[in-house]
Amino acid sequence: MGKVLIIGAGGVGTVVAHKVAQNPDVFTEIMIASRTKSKCDAVVKAIGNPAIRTAQVDADHVDELVALFNDFRPDIVINVALPYQDLTIMEACLKSGVNYLDTANYEPKDVAHFEYSWQWAYKQRFEEAGLTAILGCGFDPGVSGIFTAYAAKHHFDEIQYLDIVDCNAGNHHKAFATNFNPEINIREITQNGRYYENGQWVTTKPMEIHKDLTYPNIGPRDSYLLYHEELESLVKNFPTIKRARFWMTFGQEYLTHLRVIQNIGMARIDEVEYNGMKIVPLQFLKAVLPNPQDLGENYEGETSIGCRIRGLKDGKERTYYVYNNCSHQAAYQETGMQGVSYTTGVPAMIGAMMYLKGIWQKPGVWNVEEFDPDPFMEQLNKQGLPWHEVFDGDLEL
Ligand code: NDP
Numbered sequence: 363m364g365k366v367l368i369i370g371a372g373g374v375g376t377v378v379a380h381k382v383a384q385n386p387d388v389f390t391e392i393m394i395a396s397r398t399k400s401k402c403d404a405v406v407k408a409i410g411n412p413a414i415r416t417a418q419v420d421a422d423h424v425d426e427l428v429a430l431f432n433d434f435r436p437d438i439v440i441n442v443a444l445p446y447q448d449l450t451i452m453e454a455c456l457k458s459g460v461n462y463l464d465t466a467n468y469e470p471k472d473v474a475h476f477e478y479s480w481q482w483a484y485k486q487r488f489e490e491a492g493l494t495a496i497l498g499c500g501f502d503p504g505v506s507g508i509f510t511a512y513a514a515k516h517h518f519d520e521i522q523y524l525d526i527v528d529c530n531a532g533n534h535h536k537a538f539a540t541n542f543n544p545e546i547n548i549r550e551i552t553q554n555g556r557y558y559e560n561g562q563w564v565t566t567k568p569m570e571i572h573k574d575l576t577y578p579n580i581g582p583r584d585s586y587l588l589y590h591e592e593l594e595s596l597v598k599n600f601p602t603i604k605r606a607r608f609w610m611t612f613g614q615e616y617l618t619h620l621r622v623i624q625n626i627g628m629a630r631i632d633e634v635e636y637n638g639m640k641i642v643p644l645q646f647l648k649a650v651l652p653n654p655q656d657l658g659e660n661y662e663g664e665t666s667i668g669c670r671i672r673g674l675k676d677g678k679e680r681t682y683y684v685y686n687n688c689s690h691q692a693a694y695q696e697t698g699m700q701g702v703s704y705t706t707g708v709p710a711m712i713g714a715m716m717y718l719k720g721i722w723q724k725p726g727v728w729n730v731e732e733f734d735p736d737p738f739m740e741q742l743n744k745q746g747l748p749w750h751e752v753f754d755g756d757l758e759l
Contacts, residue, residue: 364718367436370443371396373655377707380697395419421447427454445469465500467591474549476591485727495727499713500706503592507731509669509684520602523672525759529577529611532663532690538619539652541702556589557607577666585609595729658700661690665701670757683752712741
């Protein structure tokens with residue numbers, strides 16, 4: 363059906379590569395390109411399919427990307443490099459006539475700020491070029507938006523309260539490690555919390571609000587209110603929502619390490635002078651922390667991510683909880699990566715599949731909840747992320 367170019371060969375890129383290779387009827391030619399080509403070659407070796415091409419590219423440079431796109435001529439690019447590269451890759455897509463998909467919204471390097479405005483600003487240019495850009499197609503953002511769209515389509519006349527709940531009950535047996543890129547992860551969770559209520563954004567201190575939530579097959583876990591990027595698009599696309607929040611679990615040991623990292627200045631994202639050169643402390647920290655790609659082997663337990671929704675159907679109040687649980691070990695057995703990379707990479711592959719099958723094709727820049735959720739939900743069950751529903755249960759929220 364089409365040619366796909368994966369940019370980024372980290373934890374998520376490795377999973378995407380495995381999953382596209384498992385669907386050769388859809389992805390007829392595959393290339394993996396990243397800053398370090400040897401990592402792409404290692405992924406191809408692990409998959410065992412020498413037909414997959416690899417290339418070196420610095421995705422901070424539009425001209426390098428354009429040269430690569432014009433050489434390989436992909437139908438769609440799956441951007442699983444870092445959020446810093448979103449805009450350069452979108453620019454290159456416009457220059458070369460390539461469709462686009464990512465899993466995280468653009469962030470400038472020098473300020474940890476999460477909003478879609480930079481990428482939404484490309485809407486008209488993608489429309490005029492007849493190209494589709496699919497934003498935020500990992501798990502959260504990604505499946506969280508598709509779950510919400512599915513709930514709105516099938517189970518509610520009006521969604522009023524939305525809580526996205528993200529639990530990682532896994533144990534990787536390290537004192538401290540992050541499950542995806544440490545720099546991006548620590549920038550995200552050290553920010554103020556923020557949620558949407560009655561048409562306004564309410565800001566909290568980092569980790570100020572938390573409560574025990576009970577996750578299926580896992581039990582109660584302390585869950586912290588964070589700001590997460592999909593809240594911005596979901597309240598825009600589902601204007602009946604009165605309140606939207608995002609919760610994530612953290613263990614005490616993790617939070618203690620995080621507090622120390624912040625207190626000693628290692629979470630700083632500004633440059634400091636060190637031995638005559640400039641370094642960014644958080645980037646240095648990334649270099650000494652465990653690599654998220656290496657956590658899989660001893661990772662036990664599972665993740666559980668879902669949407670807890672309250673609203674109206676046929677004039678009556680109803681609740682709905684839709685979720686997926688993913689085993690770290692099962693993810694590792696299949697792809698060599700842990701569950702957090704897996705739950706991100708599988709939806710990215712499905713989004714590209716939706717595009718190539720012609721189901722999610724419309725010129726412009728779109729968040730995932732603006733497409734038909736049904737064929738995507740069907741593929742989640744087939745591609746390793748089965749989902750479950752609870753109707754009219756206690757949402758605890
Ligand atoms: P990693 O750090 O493991 O991998 C990032 C990859 O991008 C590396 O191969 C890196 O190359 C490459 N890269 C970085 N900068 C450039 C550049 N300038 N040019 C080319 N390649 C570059 O990250 P993850 O795989 O954990 O995460 C990938 C993305 O997925 C991130 O954007 C993250 O925010 C997102 N994510 C989304 C989630 C969701 O549910 N929506 C959940 C988890 C992650 P090198 O190896 O040389 O450094």
